[in-house]
Amino acid sequence: MSSAALVELRDVVVGYGELPILTGVDLRIDTGEIVSVIGGSGSGKSTLLRAMVGLLEPAAGAVCLFGQDLYATRPRSRGRLLSRVGVLFQSDALFSSMSVLDNVMFPGRKLTDLPDAVIQELALIELARLGVADLAERMPQEISGGQAKRVALARANVLAPELVFCDEPTSSLDPINAAVLGREFTRLRDDQGSTVILVTHDMEMVRTLSDRTVVLAAGGICAVGTPATLERSEDLDVQALFHGEPTRESQESKRA
Amino acid sequence: MDVRLDAIRPRSLLHELEIHARTRPAVLRLDLSALRQIDSTGVATLRAVTRRLRRSGVAVELHGATPEVMRVLAETPEPDPPKHPPEPGVLESLGRSCFAWWSGLLTLADMVIEAMQGAAGAVVGRRTFAWRDVVEQLELMGADALPIAATMSFLLGLVLDFQTWVQMHYYGTESVVLEFVGIGMARGFAPFIVAILLASRTAPAIAAQLSTMEMRQENDVLRVMGISPVRHLVVPRLFAITLVTPALSLIATASGILGGLLVTVWLDPHWMAAFETMLREMTLGDLWLGTVKSVLFGWVIGLASAFTGLHSGYGALSIGIAATRAAVASILFVMIVDSIVTTLWTMAQ
Ligand SMILES: Nc1ncnc2c1ncn2[C@@H]1O[C@H](COP(=O)(O)OP(=O)(O)OP(=O)(O)O)[C@@H](O)[C@H]1O
């Protein structure tokens, strides 16, 4: 088995009920990369992410994290694999019964045996990195959408996971805070050696940040490559996303 | 047939054209030349008319439109309306609902097994278990319920004693009334009234909490950390509720007896004798039966509300559905368990 790949998808089919959303997905992601996943709204980005973090079992194919088949392992070892992963969902998914600080301390309390005082420091550091340390005492209902996103990212990152999945981290952020987030992802990769998988609509972030980009269209992966090569791609779907031109379907329907 | 339009009034136009359509012309020509402009409602009305008449076999032709109206008509997208899947036959829907029941049952069994394992693990101490969560839940479930449970059973004891007294007095056997109330409270009434109370206030609360967490993806966050929502959220609640029900039931027994005693003291000059009879006849076994029942009731309520909370789907409606189902299912299962345990116990005596 090729053990170097951190994430490996082999011929994966995922969907809801009997309806497949993505088919024939093959993908390898190595250590220390920032990989962005782009695609139109409804193209299956969140679906792919849910399959990669063990929440949506594929109808066919295999999803491997750290060289182990995620859906074939027993629940306990799946838990151990997943504890090395941080996830930011498209909705912030903060625990509404806990303060911001308790939210960010939660992974430390559950997954490590560090003393509480250390966990608290870790949490505060991570909150400060994302510029939301002053919100520590608030409840999730008392902060804005963009702040909640950053708190949720702090919770995902607090234990320095080897693998970080983020679903649209900048969707409710102003450009300045989006840049803060960009620096955070670079720090994760460069200082911590983490691999970051970013689902995003933010093309600026794709161009400046990602080592590789995966483009989803028409029920599967339609292109993979560095942003620079994809920029020059002939593929209409890729062009559409990179240059904001109409998609292939709409061009065909106009011709018809 | 020709119809000239100078303005589009949706309701009257639909009505008017349907009257024309009754004469079954092959083609209905709509003359739009008098229309100087058209908005989305106008386009939508024309589309609705066309679709409806076409279904009754009348073709609709538009002509005479000004270039401006033509442009708007051409640029408005024309999607097909959603096709409803054909209604499934009786057999198919029966099969489907059987399958849904069966898979629901399997999911429930999975959850119960996992909860048992989680509870056992917590007691043996193999895993770090947040007993703090149990204490928090105990406060939520027990503290507020205590005065209500005590009051309800006090009143029940009072009413029971009163009504029985009237009958018994008639036969001259009023000295056993208090004994009857005491044993009845301990064995059945107190656990039952506590269960009804928890089923109507704690069960919907648990279901609504869990369902909200499921909807907000909080539980997915747990799953991704390798933490099972059943172990993390359901097990502490189960522990709390199985501690709360017997404790409340014992208190309810005491206050029910107090209610009965009050009536007896009032009505019966020999109330001391009645009280002594009650103390002599009531055994630990009676209290024990009540305690066993209330522990089982607690489990049933906890599991029913956790299951409905975690598996009622997404959306604003589902929280209400989960809460309602939790209350109904709890009460129903409490009654089933009650009758089974009472029957078995009585047969074993
Ligand atoms: N629970 C569900 N049940 C059925 N279909 C779903 C469900 N969730 C999503 N879908 C469908 O799956 C497809 C992919 O959805 P997904 O959420 O992965 O899109 P996305 O690429 O993340 O879009 P966006 O950029 O808008 O977040 C969509 O067509 C959506 O309608």
Ligand SMILES: [Mg+2]
């Ligand atoms: Mg999405």
